[in-house]
Every structure is written in structure tokens, then in C-alpha cells.
Amino acid sequence: MLILLTTILNDDSLECRVCIQGMTVVYDLIEDGATEELIEHYLEFACNMFEEGEWKEQCKVFIDQEYEKLIKILEGEFPVETLCTLMSACEYPLPPINGACDACMVGFTFLEDLWSQDLGIELMEFVLEYVCYIFPEGKWRDECDKFMDQEYEVFIKWLDNEFPPQMICTLLDACEFPIDPIDDGLCYFCEGAFTFLYDLFDFDLMNDQQIEAVLESLCGLFNEGPARQNCDKFIDQEYEELEKYIKAQFPPTAICALVGACDVQPPVYDTECEFCRIFYRIAVDFIDEDFTIAEVELLLDSICDVFVDVPKDDCQVFVNSHYEDLLKALNEKWPTETACEAFGACQAQ
Structure with a gap:
């Protein structure tokens, strides 16, 4: 601790x-x-x-x-x-430091504590000039000075947008981010990245500027090279959709399927009843436990994009035909069979 x-x-x-x-x-x-x-x-x-x-x-x-x-x-x-x-007069009570991640977390937890006191940019810039003195002379103070010299401006941006220490230290490569979109695939990367973000940020409490800063920084989790380039390309292409889905608090599995990073297993069906059951189960899985009508509406406006091997017209006709009923059923968390029977897609057993 x-x-x-x-x-x-x-x-x-x-x-x-x-x-x-x-x-x-x-x-x-x-x-x-x-x-x-x-x-x-x-x-x-x-x-x-x-x-x-x-x-x-x-x-x-x-x-x-x-x-x-x-x-x-x-x-x-x-x-x-x-x-x-x-001023180096008092010694900071450092916990055990067993590597760069520990040292980075100590430094930025210290800064996060001060930032929460609303000191203002000018005084925080002063603190950043001297923060490395919380470490004794030697390796970790030298590493801290190096970080500050190289990344000073971006530190201010991260702190201003209330990035937590774990995010900052991972962006600095001091703490490990275990997912590589090249080796592990785009789907695994996408779900892992947004799970990581949801663990660190409360997007309900964040403004547009802060969310933008998070998405712009996301690819910094990877070293320079093909992994970061692929990530940058993905974020650039899907930025607007990602922003909408984050604000709606869609779970990572839903976000990554809706932007095409993850494939949804092609539904096999012969009747509207079978399609309804498949569609409704996916829709339920894509909504978080705490959701609003606006989030359900956003899902219904987007969900046909995940059915890549289904004629989009078929999916859209189904949504349009049952839109109000779908809103009500999803909002009230009806069971699949109850919903599809109420829509008239399935007959009561």
C-alpha cells in the first residue's frame, strides 16, 4: 500500500x-x-x-x-x-521499490494526492520541478529526472485530465501492459484495452475533453512500431463510435463488436423466431447492468452492424418493425422467450 x-x-x-x-x-x-x-x-x-x-x-x-x-x-x-x-529537508516515507513500476506509482500517487488539492497549474509545475526529491539520490531519482525532462508537457496534460497513476505509469512503459494487438489479435487487444480503461476511469464523471484525452493516449500503451501504428489506425477510424459507446458505458465486448474489432458468430436461423432469439440474446449481452433508455436506443441504432453475414436489410427490418417493443423489453429486462412471443416473432408454447 x-x-x-x-x-x-x-x-x-x-x-x-x-x-x-x-x-x-x-x-x-x-x-x-x-x-x-x-x-x-x-x-x-x-x-x-x-x-x-x-x-x-x-x-x-x-x-x-x-x-x-x-x-x-x-x-x-x-x-x-x-x-x-x-526542499529535501524531510524524508518521504517510501514503500519498498522493486522496480520501475513501483517507483513510478509512488511518484504519481504523490502527484495525484497534490493535484486533488486544486493547487492550479502554476504550483503543480513547481511541484513537478521538485517531485524527484522524494527519492533519495541514486537510480530512482535519476530515472525520475529523466522522465520529467522527456515528458514534462504531457505530464501536465495527463494530470489535468485526471489520469490515474496506473494509466500514466503504463503509458510510460514503467508498468507492463500485457496485450499486443499484433500477437494477440485486434479483438483481444480491443476488449483488453477497454477493460483496462474501465478499471481505471469512471467515464460517467468525465467530460468530453477528458474522454478525448484518454482515447488519444490509448495507443501510447504500446511501444513505437507496428503495434502502435495499428492501434492509431484503429482509433482514428473508429473514434466517433468509440466515444459514443464509452459515454453509453457499453461493456468492452459490445464496444469491440460494434466497431468491428471482434466478429460475432454468424447466426444460423430459418425463421423470424430463431432470428429474434439470437438477436435478443446478443442485445441483452451488449447492455451493461445499469443502463438508460438512451443507451438502449443507441444500441438498436447500431446493432445491425455486428451481423456481418446477415443481410443488413433483414436485420434493420426486424428492428424497425419491433422498435418500441424492443425498447420496452430490453429496458424491463424481459426473458428472451417472453420478448419474442410479445413481438409476435414466436408463438407461445
Whole structure:
């Protein structure tokens, strides 16, 4: 379980205790309406409280370089513990890190925690400049710095669109995404990808911009090469349909069949009754447990596309002939036999 910075800090060190005490006093000064000159003077005084050495000099450099942002951070009631950790005065309580995925999840869980406090883009950019200091000097801090240097702008976009740490770390190839659309086939990729997304995002709570950002980023789950190219092509071709189906919360099996990524087994039938039973069972499978009339309407407007080996006119005639009855039956979750008998497609036994 990851430990968030705003819960517990290892504040045993002199630097950490002095930093927290000093910044707490600065908060009090700001609340009392102190001038910037007085605040700056106190910050300089706080640095002088440390013994001569590396941390004292680092404190002074930090204050000099970041004074204006520091004032905004303090005015915004930024957590004292967080600020002192970014200044390297306090040690972040890292859980065990056994690889790049663990390290990435720690860093972005930390950032997600801060982003939820509505600090604003400017202060989050400041945090991103110093976030790597939650790691001790060495491999993981170096890897973190490398990530930030290469992907800084896209990090801001991902955080702004509320991408969870698991999504970000998979996009960065720090955490493994186990599906390859070339080796495993487009259907398996499609169902796996949208299952992955549904596990991470609540699309009911997302706006159009956020959904667009998710779909645009989806192919980044794959390394550069044929797999990503195939994915990009698929998303470009099916973007509008995918967006509609995601908003309607269609399950992955339905989405992937409706956009042609997965083939539905060709129905074998001789009568309207047999076709009705096949059609209705597929329609029921394609609707999530919690659905609206609008989602049922969208399904009925699209479902004939999955019957690739059935004359579309036959399917569309069936839907048009029983449209209102289909809406009612699917909305009320009628059993297949009850529905088809009510439509007049099958005779009562």
C-alpha cells in the first residue's frame, strides 16, 4: 500500500524539524498580514538556523530561486510537510521499490494526492520541478529526472485530465501492459484495452475533453512500431463510435463488436423466431447492468452492424418493425422467450 505524503513523514532529522517549524511560522506571518520583506527576512533567518554545510546552502539557494512561487505556495496553504519534502529537508516515507513500476506509482500517487488539492497549474509545475526529491539520490531519482525532462508537457496534460497513476505509469512503459494487438489479435487487444480503461476511469464523471484525452493516449500503451501504428489506425477510424459507446458505458465486448474489432458468430436461423432469439440474446449481452433508455436506443441504432453475414436489410427490418417493443423489453429486462412471443416473432408454447 502506498503511503501518501500528507499522512506521515519521517521528521526525526534536524533539517525536517527546523523546516516544518520555520514554515509554520511563515504561515502565521502571512495570516497576520506581514509584509513580503518581513517574510523574506524570516525565510533567510530560518536557513541560518541550520549548521554550516550542504543543507544550509541548499536552503538559501532554494529561497533565492523560488521566492515568488514560494510565497504563492504559502498563501495557498500548501501542506508544510509537502513543501519541506520538496526542499529535501524531510524524508518521504517510501514503500519498498522493486522496480520501475513501483517507483513510478509512488511518484504519481504523490502527484495525484497534490493535484486533488486544486493547487492550479502554476504550483503543480513547481511541484513537478521538485517531485524527484522524494527519492533519495541514486537510480530512482535519476530515472525520475529523466522522465520529467522527456515528458514534462504531457505530464501536465495527463494530470489535468485526471489520469490515474496506473494509466500514466503504463503509458510510460514503467508498468507492463500485457496485450499486443499484433500477437494477440485486434479483438483481444480491443476488449483488453477497454477493460483496462474501465478499471481505471469512471467515464460517467468525465467530460468530453477528458474522454478525448484518454482515447488519444490509448495507443501510447504500446511501444513505437507496428503495434502502435495499428492501434492509431484503429482509433482514428473508429473514434466517433468509440466515444459514443464509452459515454453509453457499453461493456468492452459490445464496444469491440460494434466497431468491428471482434466478429460475432454468424447466426444460423430459418425463421423470424430463431432470428429474434439470437438477436435478443446478443442485445441483452451488449447492455451493461445499469443502463438508460438512451443507451438502449443507441444500441438498436447500431446493432445491425455486428451481423456481418446477415443481410443488413433483414436485420434493420426486424428492428424497425419491433422498435418500441424492443425498447420496452430490453429496458424491463424481459426473458428472451417472453420478448419474442410479445413481438409476435414466436408463438407461445
